[in-house]
Every structure is written in structure tokens, then in C-alpha cells.
Amino acid sequence: MLDFFTIFSKGGIVLWCFQGTGVTESFTGPVNALIRSVILQERSGNNSFTHESLNLKYKLDNEFELIFVVGFQKILTLTYVDKFINDVQLHFRDRYKNELEQRGVIKLLNHSFEFEDDFKVLLREAEEGSRARSPAPMRSFKESEKSQKTVKSMIEIKGGDKEKEQGSKKSKNTKKEGNHLLACCLTASKSPKPQKPKEKQRRVWEMTGSSTKDLDYSDRNGESSPDCDQNPDAPIATVCLNTTIERHLFMWNFVSAKKSGGFGGMFGMLKGLVGSKSLNLEDMEPVLEKMRDHLIAKNVAAEIASQLCDSVAKKLEGKVMGTFTTVASTVKQALQESLVQILQPKRRVDILRDVMEAQSQRRPFVITFCGVNGVGKSTNLAKISFWLIENGFTVLIAACDTFRAGAVEQLRTHQRRLNSLHPPEKHGGRTMVQLYEKGYGKDAAGIAMEAIAYARNQAFDVVLVDTAGRMQDNAPLMTALAKLIAVNMPDLVLFVGEALVGNEAVDQLVKFNQALADHSMSDKPRLIDGIVLTKFDTIDDKVGAAISMTYITGQPIVFVGTGQTYNDLRSLNARAVVSALMKA
Amino acid sequence: MAGNMDENTDSGISLEPYIESVRQQLEDQDQIFLIGVLVALAVVIITCVFLKYFLTSKTVRSAVLLVGLCDAGKTLLFSRLLSGKFKRTQTSITDSSAPYKVINERNTIWTLIDLPGHESLRSQYLEKFKSAARAIVFVVDSAIFQKEVRDVAEFLYVLLTDAVLCKNAPTFLVACNKQDITMAKSAKLIQQQLEKELNTLRVTRSAALSSQDGSGGGSVYLGKKGKDFEFSQLPIKVEFLECSARGTKGEEAEADIQALESSLAKL
Numbered sequence: 118m119l120d121f122f123t124i125f126s127k128g129g130i131v132l133w134c135f136q137g138t139g140v141t142e143s144f145t146g147p148v149n150a151l152i153r154s155v156i157l158q159e160r161s162g163n164n165s166f167t168h169e170s171l172n173l174k175y176k177l178d179n180e181f182e183l184i185f186v187v188g189f190q191k192i193l194t195l196t197y198v199d200k201f202i203n204d205v206q207l208h209f210r211d212r213y214k215n216e217l218e219q220r221g222v223i224k225l226l227n228h229s230f231e232f233e234d235d236f237k238v239l240l241r242e243a244e245e246g247s248r249a250r251s252p253a254p255m256r257s258f259k260e261s262e263k264s265q266k267t268v269k270s271m272i273e274i275k276g277g278d279k280e281k282e283q284g285s286k287k288s289k290n291t292k293k294e295g296n297h298l299l300a301c302c303l304t305a306s307k308s309p310k311p312q313k314p315k316e317k318q319r320r321v322w323e324m325t326g327s328s329t330k331d332l333d334y335s336d337r338n339g340e341s342s343p344d345c346d347q348n349p350d351a352p353i354a355t356v357c358l359n360t361t362i363e364r365h366l367f368m369w370n371f372v373s374a375k376k377s378g379g380f381g382g383m384f385g386m387l388k389g390l391v392g393s394k395s396l397n398l399e400d401m402e403p404v405l406e407k408m409r410d411h412l413i414a415k416n417v418a419a420e421i422a423s424q425l426c427d428s429v430a431k432k433l434e435g436k437v438m439g440t441f442t443t444v445a446s447t448v449k450q451a452l453q454e455s456l457v458q459i460l461q462p463k464r465r466v467d468i469l470r471d472v473m474e475a476q477s478q479r480r481p482f483v484i485t486f487c488g489v490n491g492v493g494k495s496t497n498l499a500k501i502s503f504w505l506i507e508n509g510f511t512v513l514i515a516a517c518d519t520f521r522a523g524a525v526e527q528l529r530t531h532q533r534r535l536n537s538l539h540p541p542e543k544h545g546g547r548t549m550v551q552l553y554e555k556g557y558g559k560d561a562a563g564i565a566m567e568a569i570a571y572a573r574n575q576a577f578d579v580v581l582v583d584t585a586g587r588m589q590d591n592a593p594l595m596t597a598l599a600k601l602i603a604v605n606m607p608d609l610v611l612f613v614g615e616a617l618v619g620n621e622a623v624d625q626l627v628k629f630n631q632a633l634a635d636h637s638m639s640d641k642p643r644l645i646d647g648i649v650l651t652k653f654d655t656i657d658d659k660v661g662a663a664i665s666m667t668y669i670t671g672q673p674i675v676f677v678g679t680g681q682t683y684n685d686l687r688s689l690n691a692r693a694v695v696s697a698l699m700k701a
Numbered sequence: 702m703a704g705n706m707d708e709n710t711d712s713g714i715s716l717e718p719y720i721e722s723v724r725q726q727l728e729d730q731d732q733i734f735l736i737g738v739l740v741a742l743a744v745v746i747i748t749c750v751f752l753k754y755f756l757t758s759k760t761v762r763s764a765v766l767l768v769g770l771c772d773a774g775k776t777l778l779f780s781r782l783l784s785g786k787f788k789r790t791q792t793s794i795t796d797s798s799a800p801y802k803v804i805n806e807r808n809t810i811w812t813l814i815d816l817p818g819h820e821s822l823r824s825q826y827l828e829k830f831k832s833a834a835r836a837i838v839f840v841v842d843s844a845i846f847q848k849e850v851r852d853v854a855e856f857l858y859v860l861l862t863d864a865v866l867c868k869n870a871p872t873f874l875v876a877c878n879k880q881d882i883t884m885a886k887s888a889k890l891i892q893q894q895l896e897k898e899l900n901t902l903r904v905t906r907s908a909a910l911s912s913q914d915g916s917g918g919g920s921v922y923l924g925k926k927g928k929d930f931e932f933s934q935l936p937i938k939v940e941f942l943e944c945s946a947r948g949t950k951g952e953e954a955e956a957d958i959q960a961l962e963s964s965l966a967k968l
Contacts, residue, residue, distance in 0.1 A: 129776035129793030226784040461821040469905035690912030
């Protein structure tokens with residue numbers, strides 16, 4: 118039933134793997150996709166992932182730095198997988214504790230983990246356990262409890278209306294049903310009246326003040342769970358036994374932990390300082406709460422902050438802390454690393470190199486700017502064109518904002534200023550910046566297409582397409598934008614977002630991406646490729662918007678706008694942003 | 702003008718009594734006390750000098766880093782170098798390190814460190830280990846090199862222009878891995894392609910935008926201006942070699958890493 122099961126170290130070496138019968142494809146691809154999309158993007162809050170036709174579930178073991186992954190077909194709904202992974206993990210840890218504890222990579226490389234038999238046993242147990250819990254066959258009406266009840270007992274009587282009710286019921290029934298119900302009614306007269314309690318009885322909890330003998334479930338083997346009654350098979354009985362014993366052990370552990378709470382606290386602190394304490398969720402909870410509030414105070418979107426904290430908790434659960442490190446410092450360190458990881462670009466970001474590449478292919482490099490109203494698209498477009506012409510590329514600005522009053526004039530003013538800064542005489546007689554506009558009220562996608570054709574004819578290096586600002590819930594405008602992008606296939610689609618935005622960033626980006634994906638005809642839709650973060654000078658250290666935007670899209674922040682002059686264009690320094698974010 | 706002169710003389714006069722009083726106090730004190738103070742100062746100065754000398758002395762750098770893009774074959778190479786065995790690998794998300802005994806007369810032991818190649822993890826692990834690097838093995842996937850030229854070149858550029866690495870000048874071994882695949886490019890071809898790519902890259906990277914707090918942007922310029930970039934122009938020694946971690950005769954056979962092992966032996 119399972120397609121594969123792998124156990125590999127966080128350093129990348131596969132310790133043991135199992136491939137289901139009849140499965141020929143290698144699982145390396147899907148597992149790598151799981152690692153890249155989930156673990157590395159800090160989305161490990163929920164532990165399942167879908168890749169093509171496979172559903173992958175995983176578990177991180179942070180103490181020994183292992184990852185357990187199981188894969189099965191998406192169409193199957195296997196219920197035992199979660200528990201199965203846990204069982205396998207515990208079993209593997211217990212069996213290979215010595216080898217894993219030494220942490221020597223050479224040991225891992227040289228030792229061959231013969232886990233086949235144990236795995237097969239566990240798998241068989243899990244499969245049979247799930248089969249036993251399959252739904253019981255439906256009972257027929259005669260066997261059900263309802264048929265045993267009398268009609269009279271089902272009537273809720275206040276008092277005094279018994280005869281009337283009974284009579285009416287009888288008459289109704291005789292008209293409709295016939296013999297069967299008549300017989301029931303006849304028996305009804307003989308059955309005792311139901312007792313209705315006069316007042317609320319005081320509840321008696323069975324376990325108060327009782328001895329521990331009552332807590333001993335080992336005798337009542339199988340009575341606690343109803344399904345165990347039906348199947349007398351031996352393995353199922355052992356499964357039931359296991360569950361009852363587990364429950365019993367669990368309660369004992371709980372009780373003993375509570376009892377030794379006093380001592381545990383003091384020793385726990387000392388143990389924590391010396392360094393053999395392993396982290397669990399209760400220890401991390403207060404620190405994570407504080408971190409979550411801190412991030413939200415720094416303008417990170419609320420759901421992103423909680424997802425990040427969950428992911429950090431998953432990454433640290435079970436990890437053994439080093440000497441003289443507190444829980445707070447470990448959690449902070451882990452959070453800092455994951456924030457830096459999120460902000461690092463996942464692909465190469467070098468616009469000048471890509472423009473040169475397009476130049477060598479004799480086609481213009483097309484960049485499209487989209488975003489909501491008033492974020493700074495036209496201003497940052499002008500800054501980017503300044504940077505490009507400083508580096509010797511010719512730019513064509515396509516004025517596809519045909520709605521806002523003054524949009525075309527604004528771009529014309531920028532064009533004149535840029536040309537006066539870089540006159541044609543300095544660049545061999547070529548005008549560096551030209552504006553392609555067709556006035557107001559026309560179709561933006563058509564203007565963009567004509568602009569790109571014009572640029573190709575006139576051998577411009579870059580085309581910057583300025584679109585109108587639009588709200589993300591405005592469906593017709595989103596359709597128009599999606600059409601512009603789908604038809605013109607730009608090289609780079611940049612979403613312009615301001616750094617002041619808070620929780621709105623999540624909504625904007627999700628809806629923009631959704632619109633672009635929905636309205637494109639191809640099966641590989643063009644989504645947002647990069648983010649321009651504007652008005653960065655207006656926030657001092659509340660830089661959380663950068664995290665929200667990169668987390669949602671997974672795309673890098675390509676430009677950062679820090680003012681309104683042409684020189685106020687920067688690139689993102691991940692470390693500086695994260696240190697500003699973590700600063701108290 | 703008169704006011705200024707008055708102020709000057711005033712400040713001059715106000716300093717003098719102070720100096721006088723200090724001198725008098727020093728003369729009043731016991732000779733032994735003075736000697737004690739002088740000895741204490743001398744000890745402090747000597748300790749500072751010693752500490753500075755010890756801390757900035759050349760720390761023994763004995764780490765060999767395995768870096769490269771994702772799926773280049775670093776973890777398999779790591780396994781082959783250490784134990785000679787073939788192991789299935791997945792994308793690494795953390796570093797692995799182990800001591801590696803070199804087969805030469807001196808019996809040196811380097812620490813072989815395998816860093817993850819994924820873009821989001823690269824820089825933080827590099828930061829951690831670059832100061833201890835004695836040599837860097839840059840693993841390149843020779844089979845899909847054509848498609849990844851720009852990414853490979855960018856990573857190599859980042860390594861070659863790093864301030865710490867420029868100062869320590871470790872040896873660079875560019876290992877062109879996956880030579881067992883028929884479409885694999887040879888080391889010489891890869892070298893030429895990288896030189897051409899780095900030629901363009903040094904222009905675009907030095908023109909890149911600086912980051913928002915002023916750092917970054919144009920840094921070290923590789924090679925010589927005016928001439929086409931070549932690896933021989935660099936102060937760092939860069940050597941190209943071919944290897945195949947998987948081995949040409951299937952998974953169970955030996956890996957073809959003789960060239961790499963001999964280069965590591967010569968370090």
C-alpha cells in the first residue's frame with residue numbers, strides 16, 4: 118500500500134529505504150521536492166505534502182537529526198500513516214540508539230541499517246489495526262435498539278395527557294402501519310412507565326478518591342474499546358492490549374510527572390544549564406508566544422508569524438540543547454536562522470546579466486510592474502530606468518496606465534528628466550529613454566504588445582511596462598491585468614508593495630497570484646517573479662512586511678525603494694533586515 | 702579679538718594649577734607606591750601585547766569544504782571520499798563533517814565538511830565555515846552545466862570575491878562531477894565557459910545596487926581590467942579536475958575520484 122518509506126539524515130545520507138512492490142520510479146525526486154518546498158521554506162506546520170500523484174507525510178527527529186518520510190498514492194486514504202510513522206521512529210531510535218548517539222558521520226556511512234524485518238512487522242500491525250477498525254456492518258431494524266423501545270416510552274409526557282396521546286398515536290398507527298405497530302402498542306400498555314428524574318442528580322465521578330486498582334485496566338482487556346468485542350482474532354487482541362496498556366502507561370507517566378513537579382522544576386533548571394535537556398513543546402511555548410507577539414509588533418502579518426513559530430517549534434522539538442544555553446536563546450537563534458533563510462533569494466537575482474542575455478538574443482527584456490493603488494509603481498519605474506541607463510542600456514517605457522489622470526504626463530516628465538541627465542551626445546546619439554503612449558482609455562494589453570514590437574524593431578534593450586493600480590478584489594481589473602501578462606509574456610513580473618502594509622500584504626499577494634493563475638491559458642502560468650518593496654525609508658525597524666511578502670510568494674525581493682529621488686534604489690540585505698526585526 | 706585672547710590666557714592659567722597640583726601629589730607619594738603602579742601598568746601592557754600576538758597568529762586551518770549547487774553530487778562525493786561506499790542521498794539541509802585521512806607520506810588529517818547547496822542555506826553555512834577553510838572543493842554537475850552556467854558562475858563569483866577567502870587564499874579545486882554521463886563536458890570546456898561568464902559577471906556585479914544600509918554593491922574586481930578574465934590572473938590558485946562520484950561501472954563499483962584524492966594529498 119505504501120509506495121516508499123525513507124529514513125535519511127539531515128546531512129543528506131539515506132540510512133534506510135523501502136520501496137513498495139511494483140513501484141519502479143525512484144522516490145528521490147518527490148522527497149527532494151518535499152524538502153525544498155516545505156522544510157526549507159519553513160512551512161513545516163502541517164506534516165503532509167502533495168507532489169503530483171503522491172501524498173508524502175514526514176516527521177523530523179531533531180535529537181538525532183533524522184527525517185522520516187513516507188509516500189503513498191494520493192487516491193488512497195490510509196488512516197494509519199501518522200501513527201505508523203511515530204511507531205517506526207520510536208522503534209528505529211531504540212534499536213540504533215548507540216550508533217546515532219555518537220553523531221559520527223563515518224559511523225552512519227559505514228553501518229548498514231538492517232531495518233527490513235522490524236519495518237515489515239510494524240507495517241503489518243498498522244495495516245491490520247486499521248482493517249479491524251473498519252466500519253461495522255449496518256444493523257437491521259429488528260436488531261436495533263429503537264425497535265425494542267415501545268412507542269409509549271418515546272413519547273415525552275408532561276403529565277395528564279397520557280391517555281389522549283396514546284389514543285391519538287394508536288389511531289394514527291392503525292391507519293398507517295397495521296399489525297406490526299398494533300402489536301407494539303399492545304405491548305406498550307403492559308410495559309412500565311419510564312421514570313423521569315424529578316431533579317438534577319448530583320454527579321459522581323467514578324475516579325475520585327478511589328484506589329489505583331480502579332485505574333488498572335489490564336484485566337478489563339478489550340472492554341474499554343467497543344470494536345474489540347467483535348473480532349476475536351489474536352493479533353487484534355494484541356493491538357487492543359497494546360492500546361490499553363499504552364493508555365495505562367500514559368496515565369501513569371502523567372501522574373508521576375505531576376507528583377515530581379516540585380523536584381523536577383529545580384533539577385530541570387540545573388539540567389537545562391548543564392546541557393542534557395531536550396526541548397519539548399511546553400518549554401518552548403512561552404518563548405514562542407513572546408516571539409510571535411514581537412514579530413507581529415514588527416509588522417509581520419499575524420498568520421505568517423504564527424506559521425513561522427509553528428515551523429520553528431517543529432524544527433526544535435526533541436533537540437538537545439548545548440551547555441549553558443537557555444531555551445529562549447535556542448529558540449531565538451533558530452527563529453533568526455529561519456528568517457534569514459526565508460529572505461535569501463531562491464534563485465539568482467541579477468537583472469543586468471539577464472538583460473545582457475536578452476540583448477545577445479536580439480530581443481528586449483520586458484519588465485511589468487503591478488500592484489495596488491498608490492504604492493509607488495511609476496516612481497520606482499523611473500528609478501529603475503535611471504539605474505539601467507546608468508549602466509548603458511536603452512529603455513522604452515510603455516504607458517499602460519490608461520486610467521489614472523496624469524499618468525502619461527508623469528511618465529513623460531520622468532522621460533524628459535532622464536534624457537537631460539543622460540543626453541544623447543554622451544551615448545553615441547541614441548536617446549536613452551523613450552516613452553510609448555497611446556493616451557487614455559485604451560486597452561492596456563494592446564498598448565503593451567505594440568510597445569514590445571516597437572522596441573524589438575528599434576532595438577531597445579529593456580521595456581518597462583507601467584500598469585494602473587488596482588485593488589485585489591476588483592475582479593474585472595484583475596482579469597485585465599492577467600490578460601496583459603498572459604498575452605505579452607514578460608520576462609519579469611514585479612509586484613510593487615509598500616513596506617507600510619501589514620496583514621493586507623498576505624491578501625494582496627494571494628489574490629494577485631490567484632488571478633494570474635486563473636486567467637492564463639497555458640498550464641504553466643506566469644506568476645509574480647519578484648517583489649519591489651517601496652517606501653522603506655518610512656519604516657524605521659518595523660520591517661516585517663518584507664518577511665510576509667517573501668513567505669507568501671517564495672519569490673525574492675529584487676529592489677528596495679528608499680526615497681523619491683533617482684538614487685534611492687537599493688537591494689535587500691537579508692541579515693540587516695533580520696537583525697532589525699529581532700532587535701528588541 | 703581682545704575677548705579671544707582673554708579667553709586663551711584664562712584657559713592657559715586654569716590648566717597650570719592643575720598640572721602643578723598633580724606633580725606635587727606625585728612627588729609627595731611613596732616611592733614604593735609609585736613603583737607598584739608602574740609595574741602594574743607594565744604588566745597590563747605586556748599581557749595585551751601577548752594576547753594580540755596569540756590571537757592574530759595564523760590559526761591552523763584544516764577544513765576542506767565541499768560546496769556547489771544543489772544536486773551537484775557533494776554528499777555522494779563526501780561519502781565516497783570517507784568510506785568508499787555508494788549511498789543514496791537526498792538534498793542536505795545541514796552540514797556534515799568528518800575527519801579525512803589523506804593517503805600521503807605525511808598522513809595529514811583534514812576535516813572534510815559537506816555544506817548544503819540549496820540557495821537559501823548556502824550563505825549562512827559558508828559564513829560559519831569559511832574562516833577555517835584550507836581548501837574549497839567546488840563541485841560542478843558537468844552534465845547539465847550548459848543550463849546552469851550563470852548560476853555556477855554567480856556562486857563562484859561570490860566565493861572568489863569574499864573578503865575572508867581573499868585574505869586566507871585557500872586552494873580552489875573545481876571538481877567537474879558526473880563524468881560518467883555521456884553528455885558531460887570536460888574540465889577544459891567548463892573552465893573556458895566559466896572564464897567567459899565571469900568576464901561578463903564582474904561588470905554586472907560591480908554595477909549592482911548597494912544594499913539598504915550601505916554595504917554590498919561593487920566589491921573586489923576579479924582579474925585585470927581591460928583584459929579578458931582568466932583564472933590564472935587571480936591571486937587564489939584555482940585548479941580544474943574531473944571526477945565521477947557514481948563511478949563508471951554502476952553503483953557498486955569504485956568511484957572515479959583518483960584525481961580529486963591526489964589533489965587533496967598535495968595540499
